[in-house]
Ligand code: GDP
């Protein structure tokens with residue numbers, strides 16, 4: 333299931349201000365990893381216990397001052413396809429502009445929920461002016477000041493209400509869900525075809541729960557899983573000018589719906605910016621990951637090629653290097669099934685639950701041998717650790733002075749966990765709490 337909000341609107345109405353506010357909420361709650369640069373356009377928000385993604389579409393436009401109407405329209409159209417709720421942001425300071433009318437015309441045609449966010453309503457006088465936006469013809473309209481935060485809570489309440497209105501998804505929880513992601517032309521469709529292509533009889537397309545998601549059930553050779561296929565895998569990509577925006581928008585839904593993602597990269601090009609963006613999306617959503625270096629048939633090889641290639645990828649994805657990397661060819665079907673098996677192994681790793689007693693024996697000993705450094709003469713003690721009952725591995729360490737346990741030590745804790753248990757391909761979340 334995915335919950336995605338896209339914020340659309342012309343430049344300068346305050347989209348990124350609202351985006352920051354929404355994604356900060358979550359940051360405060362989950363202590364998002366320090367030291368990792370936050371994505372400025374894609375983030376997670378949690379409100380009343382509901383987790384969802386937020387995309388600031390405008391963030392992907394460069395030189396947003398003189399952006400063309402055409403470009404905005406394209407982004408709106410894509411946002412409409414990929415998001416579950418659309419925030420249409422306008423600005424009371426300027427009133428309704430021509431560009432607002434263009435966007436409104438696109439949004440009026442759709443079935444998905446649109447919430448009009450009239451921003452910069454900083455005081456009562458402005459509230460009176462804001463009524464003009466009712467003329468845009470949408471039912472859901474909210475007056476806010478993104479800068480001060482006033483009114484934003486009501487929007488989030490409404491958003492969560494809308495998510496809850498969505499029909500219940502079919503219960504397919506116990507069957508692993510895999511998805512194939514990567515930028516255009518790396519070989520996603522070829523990989524999918526190599527797996528299921530010529531053998532249509534063994535797969536059944538189960539009409540997706542959300543309109544654009546198709547789950548293909550794969551049952552063969554003792555395997556049983558869903559391949560989450562989305563609009564994101566379709567070809568239209570090549571016409572999009574803003575490739576980064578495109579690949580993020582297209583990947584999010586696929587990633588959110590899956591347990592494990594196969595991130596395909598092109599062996600002839602190596603791993604670079606766009607691949608890394610998708611890599612981060614996968615991590616941020618706590619999904620399992622297998623990196624597949626495709627088109628391996630095209631690479632001239634000697635004894636060292638594979639190891640060197642692997643090293644180069646590890647360097648790029650530091651510090652999250654505990655990820656399986658496989659070298660495949662969708663064309664010759666080299667290692668295609670091993671790739672699948674690796675996906676299954678990662679699925680198991682992601683579900684791994686460790687008994688509390690065992691966890692404490694092991695971790696407290698490691699902590700005793702390498703205690704957290706004392707700060708300002710203060711003695712820091714970790715007393716207890718437990719694994720949360722989440723879909724992905726998350727651990728809470730209880731300490732007397734949690735605020736003094738910093739990123740390097742958290743990494744030490746994570747590495748200890750990885751050393752003792754197989755979490756290959758799976759992001760781990762570490763929380764430190766006061767006890
Ligand atoms: P974007 O281009 O739509 O992402 O807009 P920004 O978030 O960058 O905001 C554009 C400008 O509007 C910035 O100077 C913000 O400080 C300002 N701004 C954003 N929200 C508010 C608000 O609620 N009230 C006022 N007065 N200014 C705001």
Ligand code: GDP
Pocket residue numbers: 514515516517518519520521522523626627628629630660661662663664
């Ligand atoms: P997508 O856009 O990621 O779905 O990529 P496609 O599956 O359409 O593949 C893009 C191009 O790469 C096509 O011309 C494929 O034939 C080619 N291709 C895909 N996988 C391989 C491979 O393993 N080896 C070689 N040599 N070509 C491949």
